[in-house]
Amino acid sequence: MVRDELIRRALEQTNWDLLVCAMPANVLLLSGYWPAVGYSVALATRDGRLGLLVPEDDDDLAEQQSWVDEVVTYAPAPIDHLTTAEESVHEGFIRLKRDLTIEADRIGFEQTDAFEPASYAPQTLRGSAVRLLRRAFPSATLAPADELLAEMRTIKTPAETEHIRTACRITEQAFDNGVQLLRPGMTEVEAAAAFRVSLSSCLRDFDHVKRCDGFVQCMSGLNSGKAFGPYPRSRSRTIEAGDLVILRCHSYANGYWADIARTYHMGPLDDTKGRLFRAVLSARDEALRAMRPGVRGAEIDGVARGVLDSCGYGAAFKHPAGHGAGFGATDYGARPRLHPLSDDVLQAGMVLKLEPGVYLDNYGGIRKADMVAITDTGAEVLTRFHWGLEELALQKLQ
Numbered sequence: 001m002v003r004d005e006l007i008r009r010a011l012e013q014t015n016w017d018l019l020v021c022a023m024p025a026n027v028l029l030l031s032g033y034w035p036a037v038g039y040s041v042a043l044a045t046r047d048g049r050l051g052l053l054v055p056e057d058d059d060d061l062a063e064q065q066s067w068v069d070e071v072v073t074y075a076p077a078p079i080d081h082l083t084t085a086e087e088s089v090h091e092g093f094i095r096l097k098r099d100l101t102i103e104a105d106r107i108g109f110e111q112t113d114a115f116e117p118a119s120y121a122p123q124t125l126r127g128s129a130v131r132l133l134r135r136a137f138p139s140a141t142l143a144p145a146d147e148l149l150a151e152m153r154t155i156k157t158p159a160e161t162e163h164i165r166t167a168c169r170i171t172e173q174a175f176d177n178g179v180q181l182l183r184p185g186m187t188e189v190e191a192a193a194a195f196r197v198s199l200s201s202c203l204r205d206f207d208h209v210k211r212c213d214g215f216v217q218c219m220s221g222l223n224s225g226k227a228f229g230p231y232p233r234s235r236s237r238t239i240e241a242g243d244l245v246i247l248r249c250h251s252y253a254n255g256y257w258a259d260i261a262r263t264y265h266m267g268p269l270d271d272t273k274g275r276l277f278r279a280v281l282s283a284r285d286e287a288l289r290a291m292r293p294g295v296r297g298a299e300i301d302g303v304a305r306g307v308l309d310s311c312g313y314g315a316a317f318k319h320p321a322g323h324g325a326g327f328g329a330t331d332y333g334a335r336p337r338l339h340p341l342s343d344d345v346l347q348a349g350m351v352l353k354l355e356p357g358v359y360l361d362n363y364g365g366i367r368k369a370d371m372v373a374i375t376d377t378g379a380e381v382l383t384r385f386h387w388g389l390e391e392l393a394l395q396k397l398q
Contacts, residue, residue, distance in 0.1 A: 003029070003157050004050060004067060010148055011046040017104035018137075019044045019145055022129045023114055024255070025327040026149050027052075033066035034255025036211070038076050039089055041129065042068070043096070051100050053092045061210060065254060072096040086131065093136055104137050108145030115331040117250065117257065153327045154335040155349040161373055163256035164326045164351055168371050168382040170212055171251045171258045173205065174198035175386055178216075182394065184241045184266055188218040188234040191245065199251050206253070214251030214258075215329075220244065224263070224365040228318040228357060230330070241267045244364040250329035257329045259353045261369035262386050265393045276358055277389050279311035280366045283356035287321060287338075291372065291379035297335075297342035304356045305340070316358045316365075325353040325371060350374040351382075 007030060011019055020043045021027055028034045030042040031052050038055035040062075050068040059073045074092030076085060096102075109129060133142060156164065178195030186194070199214040206212065217232045224244045226232075232248050239245055248261040263280075265273060283304040290303045301321040308317045320342075324334030336344035336352055351373050359365035371382040386392060 003032070003160070004044075004048065006152065006157070007044045007050075008046070008048045010152060011044060011108075014108060014143070014145075014148060016106045016108045016143065016145075017046050017140075018102060018106075019108040019148075020129055020133060021110055021145075021149070023110055024116055025114070025153065026110060028255045029149065029153055029327065031062075031066040031068050033062045033068075034211070034252075036061060039085060041089070041093060041096075041132070043100075043102070045100070045102060045104075049100050049102075051096045053089065053096050065210060070096060070099050072099065090132060090135055093132055097136055104140050106143060107133055107137060107140050108143050108148065109133060110146060110149065111144040112146045114146075115328055115333070117252070117329040150335065154324060155347060156326055156351050156373075157349075160256065160326065161349075161351060163254055164258065164371065164373075165382055166206065166209060167212075167251055167253040167256050167258040168260070170199060170202045170206060170209075170253055171214070171249055171260050172383065172385045173202065174214075174216075174249065174251070175247070175260075175262060178247070179264065179386065179394070182239075182245065182264060182266075184239055184243075186239050188220055188223070188237050188239065191220075191239060191247070192216040192218040192234040195247055195249065199249075202253075209253045211255070212251070212253045214249060217248045219246045219248075219365075221364060222362060224367075225359045225361055225363055227365050227367055228359045230332075239266060244273065244366060246365065246367050248367070248369070252329075256326055258371050258383070259325050259329055259369060260371060260383050261355065261367045263366040263368065263392060267393075268395055269389075269393050273364075274389075275311070276313070276360075276366050277392065279308055279313055280356050280358055280368050281389065282311070283307040283317075284354060284368050284370070287354055287356065288372065288379045288381065291346060291374060293346055293348050293374060293376065295346050297338045297344040297346070298340055300346075300354075301338045301340050301342065304338075304354075308356065308358060313358045316360055317356065318359055319355075319357065321356060322352055322354040322369075324350065326351040346374050348374055348376045 322338035355369035
C-alpha cells in the first residue's frame with residue numbers, strides 16, 4: 001500500500017480531522033519531501049488531502065519530490081519588511097489552510113523530543129507546532145500524534161525501502177573508493193574524509209537522487225575500543241600497521257538514511273584479532289538467521305549477545321544489537337529495538353540496523369553495522385559489501 005493511503009487510514013482510525021508535522025523525518029513521512037533548510041510543515045486531512053508549507057528556496061525540491069496536493073511557500077526573510085520566522089510561517093500556514101479549505105475539530109501533532117539529523121548548517125528544527133495550530137484553529141482539540149507517527153515510520157512502503165536501498169548503494173560506493181585510499185600514515189580525520197567524499201559527489205552516478213551526503217567517523221588503534229558510545233569522533237591520531245580501524249557512516253539519499261560501520265585491519269591478522277573478527281561476524285550471521293516476522297527484538301539481541309558471550313566477549317558488547325533505521329541516523333528509540341528488554345516484534349516491511357561489536361579497553365574494538373530489511377521469509381541484507389574477513393583484513397598496505 002502506498003504511503004498516502006496509509007496516512008488516510010490512520011486518520012480514520014484515530015478520528016482526527018487533521019495531522020500536522022514539522023519535524024523533518026515526519027514531513028518526509030507525510031509528503032515524500034525532506035526539508036532542506038528552514039522550517040517546513042506537512043499536513044494531512046482525514047479525507048486524503050495533503051499539503052506542504054516550505055521556504056521559498058525549497059519550492060522546486062518540494063514540487064519534484066512530494067506527492068502532496070498543494071505546496072505553499074513563505075519568505076523567511078522578506079526584503080520589504082522585518083518579521084519573525086514564526087509570523088512568516090503563520091501567514092503561509094493560513095494560506096495553505098485556505099487553499100485546501102481545511103476545517104478541523106481534532107488535530108494530531110508532534111509533542112515529544114526526537115532524534116533529527118541535520119542536512120544543512122542553519123536548518124531550523126521545531127517539533128511542536130502548538131502556537132501555530134492554536135492561532136490557526138483556536139477551538140480545535142489537539143492530540144499527541146507521536147505514537148502514531150512512530151508506528152507509521154516503523155513499517156516502510158516498498159518505495160521507501162527502495163530509497164533506503166539507494167542510500168546503501170551510495171555508501172557501498174563510498175566504502176569501495178575509501179578503502180583504496182586507506183593506509184598507515186593517514187590520520188583518522190584524513191581517513192574519514194577519504195571515505196566521505198564519495199557521499200557528497202554521488203549525484204553523477206545516481207541520476208534520480210536530488211540530495212545526498214553524509215557523515216563519516218574513523219576510530220583506530222586504542223580509539224577503536226572507545227567506539228561504542230553515542231559520539232564517535234575522528235581524531236588526529238596517525239593510523240599504524242596492525243591497527244583495527246573502525247569507519248562509521250551515516251549517509252542519506254533524498255532524506256532516507258543508511259547507518260553502516262565496517263572495521264578494517266591494517267595488515268595480516270594475529271590470533272587474537274582473528275578471534276575477535278570471527279566472533280563478531282558469527283554474531284552477525286546468527287542474528288540474521290534468527291530474523292523473521294514474529295520474533296521479538298530481545299530475542300535477536302540475545303542471539304548476538306549469546307554468540308559473543310560463548311566466545312568470551314559478552315562483557316565487551318557494550319550496546320544493544322540494533323534498532324530501526326531509514327528515517328533518521330542513530331535513533332536508538334526507533335523500532336524495532338534490538339535490546340535485551342525490548343518487546344518489539346519484527347514485521348515484514350521493517351528496516352533496521354544490526355550492529356554487533358566488541359570493545360576491549362586499552363586494546364581496540366570491532367564494530368559491524370548493516371542495514372537489514374525484514375521480509376515475509378526472513379532478513380534481506382541491504383549492505384552486503386566488505387562482508388567477510390578476507391575483505392576486512394587489508395593484507396596489502398599501500
